[in-house]
Amino acid sequence: MGSAAGTIGAAGLARYLPGVLGGPVEVLALRPLKVADAGSDDPKGFGYGVPFEVECLVGGTPRFFVVARTRPVQGFGHDYPADRAWQALYAHTAYNGFPRHVKSVDVGLVRPSGELVSAGDAVEFFQLVEKAAGTPYWLDLEHMLEAPACPLDTERARELARFLAETHTARRSEPTLYERRIRELVGHGECLMGILDSYPHPFPLLPPEECEALERAAVSWRWRLRGRTRRLSWVHGDFHPWNLLFREGTDFSVLDRSRGEWGEPADDVAALSVNYLFFGLRRSASGGGAGVAEPFRGLFGTFIDTYLGQSRDGELGEVLPPFLAFRALVIAHPRWYPALPDETRAALLRFARLMMGGGAVDPAGIPAAFGPAP
Secondary structure (H helix, E strand, O other): OOOOOOOOOOOHHHHHHHHHHOEEEEEEEEEOOOOOOOOOOOOOOOOOOOHHHHHHHHEEEEEEEOOOOEEEOOOOOOOOOHHHHHHHHHHHHHHOOOOOOOOOOOEEEEEOOEEEEEOOOOOOOOOOOOOOOEEHHHHHHHHOOOOOOOOOOOEEEEEEEEHHHHOOOOOOOOHHHHHHHHHHHHHHOOOOOHHHOOOOOOOOOHHHHHHHHHHHHHHHHHHHOOOHHHHHHHHHOOOOOHHHEEEEOOOOOOOOOOOOOOOOHHHHHHHHHHHHHHHHHHHHHHOOOOOOOOOHHHHHHHHHHHHHHHHHOOHHHHHHHHHHHHHHHHHOOOOOOOOOHHHHHHHHHHHHHHHHOOOOHHHHHHHHHOOOOO
């Protein structure tokens, strides 16, 4: 009843059910769930669930239950264990809040040993992680708003690029995961459409008609990119300066990997590189100018050149624009970055529109989109 790791068996159920049902339980049989009197010509050839029936005695009384698990199939948003956990947690509450619906008794998790653990009365979930020593990388960039870059700043940009290029060498042949990542770029609540929905409306710098135009362009980009499934790579998903901790020299740790293990390498490249543009705009604005100021313009070039030199990704400029646009929309957001002057926010929004409305870009020439160097 499941894969070898995390199999649900009679012994595990016999240990689990008494705590859930509040009394002694004897498990009599496990069997695939079949519809009574159903013939072999059921036109439905596929379903998300893989349920089975449990026949047991509860305090001596015969009872029947169904154990349901979401099929661990690629695609349909069920690719990762966390997706399937969501299905179970959602169903437990949804079933019991709807009239005439069969009742959900509990929701639980399966350990590799086959032990079943109840989570039915949980209201929130948490994660316990190790604490890493180090200083957030954004503080390095903040320091350079008023001070020149030093050789270590350049070497750190190179090291981050080398790290990503090496990470992205791990590839996987699973088209549904690549299609999912491109679909999520457009429609996920934390990505383009979700971010646009969360802007205040009306918002003078981004009126509704411009939001609509960005979304239309995003759908076009989705169909332009979704077939490049050979690019599916091992990714971080949120590789920005607030998720990077540096210690001595170029020794660093990474925090908060997001949105799945596999995706488009351009997502990681955009997440970091857009911040060199952002801090360069801030430095220009502090002096009353425009464009991407040094040393950030140079750091952007160092990062991109190093990444391209090691990854040999000749397609990067063809896939990078919508990921840069998404990141620019996040940085320009008045909720995420409330203290930005309107000029900087407007420059980022113009950049997002430019990236969404155009085609391929020369990665090394991207800072020029904000105007000449001040």
